[in-house]
Amino acid sequence: MSNILLAVDGSDNSYRAAEECIRYAACMEASRVQLIYVADFAKAKNEVLHAGGRDQLEAARRKRLAPVEALLQEKQIPYEVHILHGDPAPVIVEFANELKPDLVVVGSRGLNSLQEMVLGSVSHKVVKRVQAPVLVVK
Amino acid sequence: MxxxxxxxxxxxxxxxxxxxxxxxxxxxxxxxxxxxxxxxxxxxxxxxxxxxxxxxxxxxxxxxxxxxxxxxxxxxxxxxxxxxxxxxxxxxxxxxxxxxxxxxxxxxxxxxxxxxxxxxxxxxxxxxxxxxxxxxxxxxxxxxxxxxxxxxxxxxxxxxxxxxxxxxxxxxxxxxxxxxxxxxxxxxxxxxxxxxxxxxxxxxxxxxxxxxxxxxxxxxxxxxxxxxxxxxxxxxxxxxxxxxxxxxxxxxxxxxxxxxxxxxxxxxxxxxxxxxxxxxxxxxxxxxxxxxxxxxxxxxxxxxxxxxxxxxxxxxxxxxxxxxxxxxxxxxDWSSFTYLRKAPRGDALVMLTTVIIVVMTHDLSKGVIAGVLLSAVFFVAKISKIKVQKSTEGTVPIYRVEGQLFFASTKSFVDTFDFAAEKEEIIIDFSNAHIWDDSAVGAIDKVVMKYQDNETRVTIKGLNPSSKKLVDRLGVHHDPKAKAAAH
Structure with a gap:
């Protein structure tokens, strides 16, 4: 059985990453997708402030994953959802290095060099530090 | 432990x-x-x-x-x-x-x-x-x-x-x-x-x-x-x-x-x-x-x-x-600017009021209290909107009430009825309504009795169990001698 780790943040490019992920999953035998969403520490204050409570916050996060989950269900690819908390890049790296998947798929926000200096590129860090093949989808 | x-x-x-x-x-x-x-x-x-x-x-x-x-x-x-x-x-x-x-x-x-x-x-x-x-x-x-x-x-x-x-x-x-x-x-x-x-x-x-x-x-x-x-x-x-x-x-x-x-x-x-x-x-x-x-x-x-x-x-x-x-x-909270545009008007106004009162009084607690009160008022205003739709079933006019009937919505409830116009019999349907308090029961009494004064028979139906309990306990309109002024 092969495992694909798909990191999703609810953005358009993470949806494109999901589409690519599914194409690869179709080629691999008995593949299983591990869907991972990282609730960013940097956004915790904002999200808690704007959510009505714990349950609503959780629902809001699941909603961000909904389009990708729908896509996986449509193609009948088995998947598991993992919602983790922390700094996105290190959390994805740690999770991936523990899981040892056959492939890691992440979207790229396509930042310019200034934005990358200020915001830090998640996909860049993942490519650099994950010990597995990584597919970055633009 | x-x-x-x-x-x-x-x-x-x-x-x-x-x-x-x-x-x-x-x-x-x-x-x-x-x-x-x-x-x-x-x-x-x-x-x-x-x-x-x-x-x-x-x-x-x-x-x-x-x-x-x-x-x-x-x-x-x-x-x-x-x-x-x-x-x-x-x-x-x-x-x-x-x-x-x-x-x-x-x-x-x-x-x-x-x-x-x-x-x-x-x-x-x-x-x-x-x-x-x-x-x-x-x-x-x-x-x-x-x-x-x-x-x-x-x-x-x-x-x-x-x-x-x-x-x-x-x-x-x-x-x-x-x-x-x-x-x-x-x-x-x-x-x-x-x-x-x-x-x-x-x-x-x-x-x-x-x-x-x-x-x-x-x-x-x-x-x-x-x-x-x-x-x-x-x-x-x-x-x-x-x-x-x-x-x-x-x-x-x-x-x-x-x-x-x-x-x-x-x-x-x-x-x-x-x-x-x-x-x-x-x-x-x-x-x-x-x-x-x-x-x-x-x-x-x-x-x-x-x-x-x-x-x-x-x-x-x-x-x-x-x-x-x-x-x-x-x-x-820098997403407040998006919030102001996207949130319901009332919420946006509550947020702004809280900020303005704090900045004016330099007292955070005053802004919070004012914000809570204002949003309570908005909530009551929003929920007190009651709709009454009139239709006829055969020859009998039927009023369908929709919403929450309580102290803040009784006046608009009573005002929707035209007591002079009806003759024989009317039906008031409460299937999509909830009766909350004493004022609400009083308002129903008032409507029923005003019709009774004009020789119109009123049938009430569709009350949900808790509303019915309240009406049975507090209502007087089934007592022919009662006066609406009792409330």
Whole structure:
């Protein structure tokens, strides 16, 4: 059985990453997708402030994953959802290095060099530090 | 029990000690700056931060959360210190703690759900604006060099963390720029130049105030405001830490713990405090999870106070101003602008009202109370919209009522009926309505009896069980002798 780790943040490019992920999953035998969403520490204050409570916050996060989950269900690819908390890049790296998947798929926000200096590129860090093949989808 | 205590204290020892040290370093600049906002000696804020952090480590309900002297509390305390002095502030701090302990025992955290999001967003925005406004007199129009130092501080606190994270950037700014100011012999205002600061060291005794009703009259309003503001920020912070660590916390225990910490702090010569969003986020980010992290933060802060000692008074004011501008930017909820456009009009208005009232009165608690009241009014207005649709079934007119019938909606309910027009018989259908109170039953009575006066027979149907119970118990319209005026 092969495992694909798909990191999703609810953005358009993470949806494109999901589409690519599914194409690869179709080629691999008995593949299983591990869907991972990282609730960013940097956004915790904002999200808690704007959510009505714990349950609503959780629902809001699941909603961000909904389009990708729908896509996986449509193609009948088995998947598991993992919602983790922390700094996105290190959390994805740690999770991936523990899981040892056959492939890691992440979207790229396509930042310019200034934005990358200020915001830090998640996909860049993942490519650099994950010990597995990584597919970055633009 | 023992198992849990062990986990909360020693479940994460190495990371807790390291993160506690980072937090202590990050606390110093803020504790000093918040003291200046309150108008007290920096030692008062530093002692308070030590005292609150250590006590909350034992009695708090949210392991890993950091409490200390805060901007929100300093802003509420400032007018008290200005008008009555340090001793009254200490007395108010003790009383704040007592009120918070009572609140905690009354399970106040369960009431948090009645505070709408819009008010909480307004609260943090107002807090950010007040912290910024408090800095203005310290850097506008003083000297060119002041602007330069504020600018360099901002540059350090925003750029340095990109490359170097081991020591909190605000502390680096303070150390580097204080050294630059001293060795360069630069002409800058320092913490020691703040004229309104009392140089007396905190007394470790009862606050030196007359124990009478006049004193209570002075401090009580401040203490109530402090208790509300402190609990609001503490409970918001604990929700944020809950989310970041994906673990639950005991909110009522936290409320009581905040109270205990404030009582002790008042007796030890510190100012009232509460949980700090920024510092708690730093703690969790640095790996802190357990009670040990909070405890180490407090103890290491005390160590630093002893080491730094008199250096504090030599810190140039513009550096603290820069750090407070950073705190203010970090506190402000920048997605509020989107919120104003996208949220329902009423919510947006509640948020703005909260901010405006706080900025006008300089009192965070007033804004929160006004915001809660306004949103309650909006809620009642929204829910009191009742719809009555008229149709005919055969020859009998039927009125279908839709909505909530209670004191605020009875008038529009009664007004929809035209008593003169109908002749023989009408039906009122309550299938999509709910009867809530005595006024609602009274309104139904009134309608029925007015029709009866005009010789029209009224049939009521579709009441749900709880509405029916209420109507049967309180209604009089089935009693032919009754008068509508009974209600």
């Amino acid at each position: 023992v198992e849990r205590m062990k986990r909360e204290w020693f479940g994460n020892v190495r990371a807790d000690i390291l993160s506690g040290i980072v937090v202590a370093l990050a606390l110093i600049p803020e504790a000093i700056a918040f003291s200046i906002i309150a108008g007290v000696d920096p030692m008062v804020g530093l002692y308070a931060s030590f005292c609150i952090a250590v006590i909350i480590a034992f009695v708090g309900g949210r392991p890993g959360m950091i409490s200390a002297a805060t901007g929100a509390m300093a802003l509420v305390l400032a007018p008290l210190v200005r008008d009555y002095g340090l001793q009254y502030m200490l007395a108010a701090t003790v009383l704040t703690g007592v009120i918070q302990i009572i609140f905690g025992m009354c399970k106040i955290a369960n009431l948090m759900k009645f505070i709408p999001r819009a008010v909480m967003i307004g609260f943090v925005n107002a807090l950010a604006i007040l912290i910024f406004m408090a800095q203005v007199p310290h850097f506008i129009g003083i000297s060119g060099l002041t602007y330069v130092f504020v600018g360099i501080t901002l540059l350090i606190v925003y750029v340095v963390p990109r490359f170097f994270k081991a020591i909190p950037a605000p502390l680096i700014a303070i150390l580097a720029l204080t050294a630059a100011a001293i060795f360069g012999g630069l002409d800058l205002r320092t913490v020691g130049d703040m004229g309104n600061i009392s140089q007396t060291l905190p007394s470790f005794l009862l606050p030196d105030v007359p124990f009478n009703l006049d004193t209570l009259k002075i401090i009580f309003p401040f203490s109530v405001a402090l208790a509300i503001v402190g609990l609001l920020e503490s409970l918001l912070t604990s929700s944020i830490v809950d989310d970041m660590t994906d673990t639950p916390s005991e909110k009522n225990r936290e409320a009581r713990g905040q109270g205990i910490a404030n009582v002790a702090t008042g007796f030890f010569g510190g100012m009232a405090g509460c949980a700090m969003i920024g510092q708690s986020v730093i703690n969790v980010k640095s790996g802190g999870r357990g009670r040990l992290s909070t405890f180490v933060a407090g103890m290491f802060l005390m160590f630093l106070i002893v080491v730094l000692g008199d250096l504090v008074v030599q810190i140039p004011m513009p550096v603290l101003v820069g750090i407070m501008i950073m705190v203010s930017i970090g506190t402000f």
